[in-house]
Amino acid sequence: MDLILRHANLPDGRCDVDIAIADGRIVAVAHTLDAQAAQELDVRGRLVSPPFVDAHFHMDATLSLGLPRRNQSGTLLEGIALWGELKPHLTQEALVQRALAYCDMAVAQGLLAIRSHVDVCDDRLLAVDALLDVQRRVAPYLDLQLVAFPQDGFYRSANAETNLLRALDRGVQVVGGIPHFERTMADGAASVRRLCEIAAERGLLVDMHCDESDDPLSRHIETLAAETHRLGLHGRVAGSHLTSMHSMDNYYVSKLLPLIAESGVAAIANPLINITLQGRHDSYPKRRGMTRAPELIGAGVTVAFGHDCVMDPWYSFGSADMLDVAHMAIHVAQMTSLDGIAHAYAAVTENPSKILHLDGYGIAPGCRADLVVLQAADPFEAIRLKAARLLVLRAGHVIARSAPRETQLSLPGREAGAMSLEFPPR
Numbered sequence: 482m483d484l485i486l487r488h489a490n491l492p493d494g495r496c497d498v499d500i501a502i503a504d505g506r507i508v509a510v511a512h513t514l515d516a517q518a519a520q521e522l523d524v525r526g527r528l529v530s531p532p533f534v535d536a537h538f539h540m541d542a543t544l545s546l547g548l549p550r551r552n553q554s555g556t557l558l559e560g561i562a563l564w565g566e567l568k569p570h571l572t573q574e575a576l577v578q579r580a581l582a583y584c585d586m587a588v589a590q591g592l593l594a595i596r597s598h599v600d601v602c603d604d605r606l607l608a609v610d611a612l613l614d615v616q617r618r619v620a621p622y623l624d625l626q627l628v629a630f631p632q633d634g635f636y637r638s639a640n641a642e643t644n645l646l647r648a649l650d651r652g653v654q655v656v657g658g659i660p661h662f663e664r665t666m667a668d669g670a671a672s673v674r675r676l677c678e679i680a681a682e683r684g685l686l687v688d689m690h691c692d693e694s695d696d697p698l699s700r701h702i703e704t705l706a707a708e709t710h711r712l713g714l715h716g717r718v719a720g721s722h723l724t725s726m727h728s729m730d731n732y733y734v735s736k737l738l739p740l741i742a743e744s745g746v747a748a749i750a751n752p753l754i755n756i757t758l759q760g761r762h763d764s765y766p767k768r769r770g771m772t773r774a775p776e777l778i779g780a781g782v783t784v785a786f787g788h789d790c791v792m793d794p795w796y797s798f799g800s801a802d803m804l805d806v807a808h809m810a811i812h813v814a815q816m817t818s819l820d821g822i823a824h825a826y827a828a829v830t831e832n833p834s835k836i837l838h839l840d841g842y843g844i845a846p847g848c849r850a851d852l853v854v855l856q857a858a859d860p861f862e863a864i865r866l867k868a869a870r871l872l873v874l875r876a877g878h879v880i881a882r883s884a885p886r887e888t889q890l891s892l893p894g895r896e897a898g899a900m901s902l903e904f905p906p907r
């Protein structure tokens with residue numbers, strides 16, 4: 482045995498559990514393991530979690546904040562215009578450096594798997610080559626999965642189909658799309674059909690930006706579910722954003738939800754981005770825009786929450802912290818029930834691991850020993866505090882550590898002392 486973590490709390494509610502690791506894998510999970518290891522760590526009742534997983538990100542744009550200028554209005558449209566201004570000036574070297582810097586941030590936050598869309602509407606495929614390079618370089622410590630994303634429209638942009646196929650030939654693993662951005666609803670539906678066929682022919686996964694709009698009549702998710710069913714792609718397709726569902730007629734949604742569940746299409750909401758970019762044409766009341774996460778979960782759909790953007794033309798904030806994402810989702814979707822909070826934690830850990838088809842994910846014998854020790858007792862406290870990641874392990878090795886947060890108080894008339902935001906303090 483190489484390592485035993487003692488006295489861990491697990492996300493599923495089990496307390497005071499020992500986790501034994503050998504050759505990079507978890508070999509036992511039990512109360513009071515009667516075994517010895519080269520190294521033992523007492524985590525003293527803290528939450529030990531499988532790593533965070535981000536199901537929706539744009540690594541080709543991240544950390545470009547201010548290049549060539551800031552988004553003055555903070556809107557989606559100015560963001561798209563800004564990205565257009567930046568694209569001709571991108572270099573492969575700068576893309577790689579920014580992506581590697583982001584991966585470092587991610588690891589420090591216990592985020593060890595990311596699905597990133599990569600814009601293929603560039604004849605040079607600069608970003609594709611850059612992120613394939615990054616994927617190879619970070620593989621020892623982070624699983625980076627890439628989606629061929631025709632940002633300017635699969636039919637709307639002249640060479641998008643050719644470039645998307647070239648990107649897949651170079652090794653991009655997931656087929657993307659943006660049906661609501663095509664010229665017409667009919668073109669959008671046709672793009673969904675064609676892209677699903679490409680995925681079926683090549684045995685690939687699908688993840689489309691789908692209905693990222695406040696238009697209740699943007700119903701490409703219906704076509705995506707139907708095509709998934711027709712082509713037998715169950716469990717291999719995700720619809721990202723699905724914000725139009727927020728504005729749809731309730732009767733129509735009552736038909737749509739079982740259709741999505743039947744087809745095994747997963748849903749990925751991006752709460753930080755949806756709450757800031759949607760509802761921009763509204764006066765008051767302003768719609769929130771985020772898709773109907775609790776209703777999707779209730780219908781049996783696998784739901785994940787993605788970060789989408791960090792310091793890019795669309796969003797100036799973010800720090801690769803999936804607890805920040807879960808925290809926002811709970812507020813926007815009013816997922817404050819105990820079940821809702823548990824689902825929100827699953828939506829940034831095990832649910833996206835299923836969507837990405839990650840191998841050996843979880844805390845059970847046989848799983849890879851990828852673990853995060855948080856300065857919190859349970860998922861609720863982790864989300865409340867955006868808790869410090871005390872230790873991050875990959876295949877049983879510590880690859881990042883942070884000091885616990887503690888404040889030294891010296892208040893007039895009071896005894897000096899330390900305080901912790903954890904409950905109960907430990």
Ligand SMILES: [Zn+2]
Binds near residue numbers: 537538539598690789
């Ligand atoms: Zn996106």
